[in-house]
Every structure is written in structure tokens, then in C-alpha cells.
Amino acid sequence: MTPALHVQLAAVSDAATIAALSRRLIEHGLPWSWRPERVARAIAAPNTNVAIVRGLDGLVGFGIMEYWDEDAHLVLFAVHPARHRQGIGSAILTWLEASAVAAGSKRIRLEARRDNVAARNFYNDHGYHEIRLERRMYSGSLDGVKLEKWLRPQGGDR
Ligand SMILES: CC(C)(COP(=O)(O)OP(=O)(O)OC[C@H]1O[C@@H](n2cnc3c(N)ncnc32)[C@H](O)[C@@H]1OP(=O)(O)O)[C@@H](O)C(=O)NCCC(=O)NCCS
Secondary structure (H helix, E strand, C coil): CCCCCCEEECCHHHHHHHHHHHHHHHCCCCCCCCCHHHHHHHHHCCCEEEEEEEECCEEEEEEEEEECCCEEEEEEEEECHHHCCCCHHHHHHHHHHHHHHHCCCCEEEEEEECCCHHHHHHHHHCCCEEEEEEEEEECCCEEEEEEEEECCCCCCCC
16 A cells, blocks of 8 residues: 655755756756755745655655745646656645735646647646746746636625
8 A cells, every 4th residue: 555645844954856857857958046045035035835755765855935924826746767657746836825825825827838749748647727828937038827826706705
């Protein structure tokens, strides 16, 4: 039987691993903006959750979500390639969505590279809608797609 995945908050000591995964899996071909110091600031920030799953060999997936007035923003998200398609991304996203609901967010927003078929499929599967294609969204060179998911009815108070 596969053990249930345990999603937890990152510790500052996870910052270097998360930054390295971001550089390799998300920011490849772009300037490296999520360096360890920036990840450490996110871990410490009161309006941000850095959620992770650990495997036997260390951290295998993470997601960084910021909570603003009405919207939450999923700013960084990845699972180690050796552990893809095992439900780790879904477990982290579900955890972050529950946190967004608890924080009173109405909507979650995120961006993905246009050519990132796996991520677009993954988010579509989780109820995210593609709202706009934006040319040269990443560092003025790569096209991106903006996605969103409403957590409560649009215009509703609760
Ligand atoms: C996108 C990503 C986070 C998915 O993580 P994961 O742990 O593999 O996702 P799950 O196992 O929970 O997959 C859930 C569903 O998403 C979809 N999906 C995931 N990977 C997919 C792929 N390579 N191709 C098509 N659909 C995919 C499938 O519908 C999958 O369900 P299934 O395996 O039963 O078919 C992972 O591929 C990743 O880290 N990619 C590199 C970094 C990245 O692109 N981050 C997002 C930046 S916006």
C-alpha cells in the first residue's frame, strides 16, 4: 500500500534545495531569480506558505503560495522528476488550496510557460482555467499562459 503523502511547511534549511529545483525544473533557460535567499524570505514571510513533501532521500516537491487581499498566487511549484505522476503535485496543490480557502481567498492565480504541456494539463485537471496567453511573459522571451481557479462564486460574499 502506498503511504499517504505528508505535506508540511518548509524550514529555512530547505531553501537551498527548493532554489536548486526551481533553477533546474522551472527557471531553466531564464535568469535564476529564485535563489536560496529569496526562497528563505518566502519561508519567513507572513503572507506566504512554502509547502513541501519529503521522501526518503529528502525533499521531493514544493509549492509557494502568496495570499493577498482577495487572491492567492501560486508563484513556484515543482516535483522532482523521479517522483512525477505519483500524486505528489496533487497533494501539495490540494494542501495549498485548502490554505487559500482558510485565508479567505476568492481565487487562485498562476502562470505557466506556454510550452509546458505537463503543467497545463495538471492545472486543467485541478480545475484551473486558462484565461489569457501572454507573449514574451518570461524575461521578455518566452510565452506564458495565465490561469485561475475560483474558490467561491464570482461576486459572492461568502
Ligand atoms: C506539473 C508537475 C508539478 C506535476 O506534478 P506531479 O506530482 O507529477 O503531478 P500528479 O502526479 O499529481 O499528476 C496529476 C495529474 O496531472 C496531469 N499530469 C501530470 N504530469 C503530466 C504530464 N507529464 N503530461 C500530461 N499530464 C500530466 C495528469 O492528469 C495527472 O494525472 P495522471 O497521472 O493520473 O494522468 C510536475 O510535472 C513538475 O514538477 N513539472 C516541472 C516543474 C513545473 O512545470 N512546474 C509548474 C510550473 S507552472
